[in-house]
Amino acid sequence: xxxxxxxxxxxxxxxxxxxxxxxxxxxxxxxxxxxxxxxxxxxxxxxxxxxxxxxxxxxxxxxxxxxxxxxxxxxxxxxxxxxxxxxxxxxxxxxxxxxxxxxxxxxxxxxxxxxxxxxxxxxxxxxxxxxxxxxxxxxxxxxxxxxxxxxxxxxxxxxxxxxxxxxxxxxxxxxxxxxxxxxxxxxxxxxxxxxxxxxxxxxxxxxxxxxxxxxxxxxxxxxxxxxxxxxxxxxxxxxxxxxxxxxxxxxxxxxxxxxxxxxxxxxxxxxx
Numbered sequence: 001x002x003x004x005x006x007x008x009x010x011x012x013x014x015x016x017x018x019x020x021x022x023x024x025x026x027x028x029x030x031x032x033x034x035x036x037x038x039x040x041x042x043x044x045x046x047x048x049x050x051x052x053x054x055x056x057x058x059x060x061x062x063x064x065x066x067x068x069x070x071x072x073x074x075x076x077x078x079x080x081x082x083x084x085x086x087x088x089x090x091x092x093x094x095x096x097x098x099x100x101x102x103x104x105x106x107x108x109x110x111x112x113x114x115x116x117x118x119x120x121x122x123x124x125x126x127x128x129x130x131x132x133x134x135x136x137x138x139x140x141x142x143x144x145x146x147x148x149x150x151x152x153x154x155x156x157x158x159x160x161x162x163x164x165x166x167x168x169x170x171x172x173x174x175x176x177x178x179x180x181x182x183x184x185x186x187x188x189x190x191x192x193x194x195x196x197x198x199x200x201x202x203x204x205x206x207x208x209x210x211x212x213x214x215x216x217x218x219x220x221x222x223x224x225x226x227x228x229x230x231x232x233x234x235x236x237x238x239x240x241x242x243x244x245x246x247x248x249x250x251x252x253x254x255x256x257x258x259x260x261x262x263x264x265x266x267x268x269x270x271x272x
Contacts, residue, residue, distance in 0.1 A: 003030075004078060005037060005266040008070030008109075010216030010245025012266070014039045015078060018046035018054065024062025030271060031060035037271060040212050041068065045075045047084040054093040059211030063189075066095050067157035069219015069259050073109035076101035077263040096157040110260040113220060116156045116227035116252065118142050141231050147179045151192070152228045156257055159190040159210075160224035164234075168194045168206040177208025191218060195225045197234045204242045216245030223257040226250035 004015040014030045014037050016022070022044060031039045044056040055075045057068040075092055079085050080103040088103040092111075101111040118141035143152050151161040161180050165171045171194040180192045192208040205225050207218040222241035229235035230252055237252040248261040 001272075002268070002270045003037065004268050005039070006043075006074040006078065006263065007266055008073050008217065008219065008263040009243055009248060009261060011070040011218060012039045013041055013043045013071055013074055015043045015045060015074065018044040018056065020044065022056075022058065024058070027058040027062040028060070037269070040209065040215050041065070041071065043068070043071050043075055045078060047079070048093065050084075050086040052091045052093060052098075053079040053084055056095070059209070060213075061211040063211045064095075065158055065211070067113065067220055069111065069113055069156075069221075069223060070217055070261075070263070071219075072099060072101065072111045072113070073219065073259070073261065073263045076103055076109045076111060077107070078265070081265070094157075107263070108261060109263050110258060111219075113156050113223050113257040113259060116154060116223060116255050116257045118153055118155070118231075141228060144185065146183055146185065147176050149176060149180075151180060152232075153185075154224040154227055156220045156223045156227070158220055159186055159188065160193060160221060161186070161190045162193045162195060162225050162228040164228075165194050165196055168196055168204050171206060173206050173208050173214055177214065181208060181210050191221050191224070193218075193221045193225045195229070197229055198242070200234075200236045201238065202240050202242065203229055203235060206244060217243040217248065219248060219259050219261075222248045223250050223252075223259055226252060227255065227257065 027042045042058045046054040149163045151163045154160045177192045189210040191210045195205040207221040209215045226239045251258040
């Protein structure tokens with residue numbers, strides 16, 4: 001099987017042409033960094049028509065995920081590079097609905113994730129809408145105490161638990177992250193963000209990603225953190241999120257989250 005290795009801010013993926021049958025065992029084998037290709041997850045991209053492609057995503061543990069922000073941007077870039085779409089602005093079909101994307105001349109990709117809301121324990125509960133593919137869920141963000149820290153539950157199509165800390169570099173990401181990820185409060189697990197507000201237009205974040213572990217970047221995690229900061233009155237609606245892998249711009253337009261940042265092809269290959 002042929003594949004393309006891609007990355008967005010160091011969040012890396014094995015990208016395969018669809019439609020194909022992908023098993024959890026396949027995903028785990030391909031993502032293994034010592035015995036496989038190595039990646040945070042697997043993306044399947046399928047051309048639909050000159051203005052649309054379809055995307056599916058699996059985390060490195062083999063579990064299917066509802067949304068992946070950096071993966072969405074990588075799929076957009078690949079579809080554009082392959083000429084599967086007629087314009088640099090087109091639509092990607094995801095498990096959470098249609099998402100408009102735009103590939104910029106400099107190679108950066110702007111993409112709509114959808115509405116951010118406080119419904120952080122149920123990734124699939126947001127209904128479809130007319131314009132962006134999502135209808136505003138109208139759920140306020142809630143804060144709870146878990147494993148010694150205060151977390152803010154947020155959904156941007158998939159679940160997140162955002163906690164604000166003094167310094168992400170010193171935060172116990174690998175100790176507390178997996179505990180919160182698997183806490184019964186989150187029936188399908190959750191991504192966990194450890195963030196500090198640097199300025200009203202800047203946030204620094206480390207991410208413990210559900211089914212993967214600590215990652216260099218997480219697009220939905222950046223958006224969830226920006227939403228939490230804005231809702232708490234700590235940040236502007238447009239903010240740069242500094243992830244370990246680099247900066248990602250998050251633009252909240254009435255709580256509708258857009259992300260913008262780089263994506264790249266690393267190499268191509270084949271696997272048996």
